[in-house]
Amino acid sequence: MECSEMKNLLHKGLTLAAGSMTLGMSLTRMGLIVVLVWIGALKIYKYEADGIVPFVANSPFMSFFYKYNAPDYTKHVNPEGAVVPANRAWHEGNHTYPFALGLGAVLVVYGLMIGLNPWLPQVAALGSALVVIMSFVTLSFLITTPESWVPDLGGPEQGFPLLSARGRLVVKDAIMLGAAWVTMADSAARYLRSRS
Known part of the structure; x- marks a missing residue:
């Protein structure tokens, strides 16, 4: 392929990409809505509520929602899908499940707010700002969460910058x-355009 043909092909590809901004914005918005609503809805399940405990318990912004201080939760971790009655009882006493329900409701509301963009872009802009x-x-x-990094289990690969699954x-x-x-x-600009 000659150099001029390659430049022409590149130009066509970039022109196509530049014209896809509306599609990209729609996919971005839909992605946010799906993630927020889906993950928010999952908070009704106890395995999901159990999984966020290390983040909430260690957070200076959120730990007050729980009854027990970190690192008490480390003795009551339920592997995903496992049901350990004693651990579930501890989480009940910790307020793990009511907090997760409240957080899930907030996430769903944020997602729904963003979804209002075609009709109420000012509400969608606020929803995005909250996200x-x-x-x-x-x-x-x-x-704040120690479990964010690979723990020291005797191997040479541990700590920052080695991210754990969490x-x-x-x-x-x-x-x-x-x-x-x-x-x-985008939502703010849409709202301002509608006002002018």
Whole structure:
């Protein structure tokens, strides 16, 4: 292929990509809605509520929701899918499940707010702004939650910057932060256009 043909092909590809902004924004918004509503709805399940305990218990912003202080939870961790009655009883006393229900409801509401963009873009902009704030709080778990890093179990690979499974779950919120910021700006611009 000649150089001029390659440049022409590149130009066509970039023109196509540049014209797909509306599709990209729609996919970004739908992605936020799906993630927020789905993960929020999962909070009704006890395995999901159990899984967020290390993040909440160690957070200076959220630990007051629980009865017991960190690291008490480490003795009551339920592996996903396992039911240990004594651990479930501890979580009941810790207020793990009511907190998870409340958090799940908040996530679902944020997702629904973002979904109102075609009709109430100002509400969608607020929903996205709340997700931006939430993402900063969630990303703080990388600092506050010891389980975010590979633990010292005798091997040479441990600690910062080696993310554990929990840490890899949290760091993905950097994407949510960016997506929420973009949808916030888009919804705000849509609202301002409708007012002028």
